[in-house]
Amino acid sequence: MGETETLSVADDEGRFDVFSRLCPSRGTLEHVTGRWGSLTLGALCESGARFNELRRRVDGVSEKMLSQTLHALERDGLVLREAQFTNPPRVDYELTDLGRAVATRLLELIQLVEGRMPEVLEARARYDAARAD
Numbered sequence: 001m002g003e004t005e006t007l008s009v010a011d012d013e014g015r016f017d018v019f020s021r022l023c024p025s026r027g028t029l030e031h032v033t034g035r036w037g038s039l040t041l042g043a044l045c046e047s048g049a050r051f052n053e054l055r056r057r058v059d060g061v062s063e064k065m066l067s068q069t070l071h072a073l074e075r076d077g078l079v080l081r082e083a084q085f086t087n088p089p090r091v092d093y094e095l096t097d098l099g100r101a102v103a104t105r106l107l108e109l110i111q112l113v114e115g116r117m118p119e120v121l122e123a124r125a126r127y128d129a130a131r132a133d
Contacts, residue, residue, distance in 0.1 A: 048094030
């Protein structure tokens with residue numbers, strides 16, 4: 001391994017470097033910040049939910065994508081899946097403590113973006129007008 005490469009696991013001080021292509025934190029960051037991951041975490045931050053409740057809340061997500069997203073978030077320790085053996089079977093999803101910490105920060109970012117959308121829309125209009133000339 002070269003001097004400038006980062007270890008694929010934590011360094012001697014237990015730190016990870018998401019900017020290293022070998023760092024496992026990069027995969028978790030992708031799960032958290034991807035469109036469906038961030039929306040799913042945000043929806044679960046409001047309250048725990050069943051699969052179809054989440055699917056309705058996260059408008060536009062397919063059943064397949066929501067399922068894949070939930071599996072990835074569960075594997076990363078952000079979401080807890082609790083199957084109840086009732087008739088019909090029931091599966092509930094909720095955030096773990098780690099998931100809640102991540103989702104809280106994501107919701108702050110979401111609120112920032114939503115609150116600044118007038119500026120974004122103005123910037124887009126300026127950009128598009130400059131390119132149209």
